[in-house]
């Protein structure tokens with residue numbers, strides 16, 4: 623596989639509640655929890671359009687316009703495809719509406735970024751959760 627084919631580009635969301643816990647999702651058939659989000663579709667105007675669409679599809683909630691802040695760009699081996707790397711643009715966002723597992727999402731979990739009590743995919747565990755520790759963004 624060429625280097626380009628090995629890379630999966632995604633846009634990912636950090637959603638936090640009042641207690642500072644962060645929302646992770648587990649897809650059907652997967653064991654690891656990861657950030658809500660996904661790959662850009664050809665019809666998406668930009669990264670935030672991708673994020674808004676994925677949040678609607680996966681969680682049934684709406685991205686609050688103007689709330690997204692770029693947290694980081696990061697990369698790790700992909701959770702569900704070990705021979706590939708995932709490269710992510712990660713945004714902290716506010717959402718509106720009730721959050722519920724939809725489509726291919728089997729389980730939701732609000733974790734303490736400093737002490738997740740579920741198995742967490744590498745991108746989140748190594749790069750994203752460390753940025754959230756002690757911060758109540």
Ligand SMILES: Nc1nc2c([nH]c(=O)n2[C@H]2C[C@H](O)[C@@H](COP(=O)(O)OP(=O)(O)OP(=O)(O)O)O2)c(=O)[nH]1
Nearest residue numbers: 656657658659660661699700701702703708743745
């Ligand atoms: N969404 C998301 N994907 C992640 C994370 N960490 C990580 O390794 N991945 C991997 C899992 C998958 O191999 C790939 C993303 O694929 P995906 O299946 O979530 O994206 P998608 O919803 O757009 O895909 P698709 O079902 O439309 O094909 O990136 C993460 O925190 N969030």
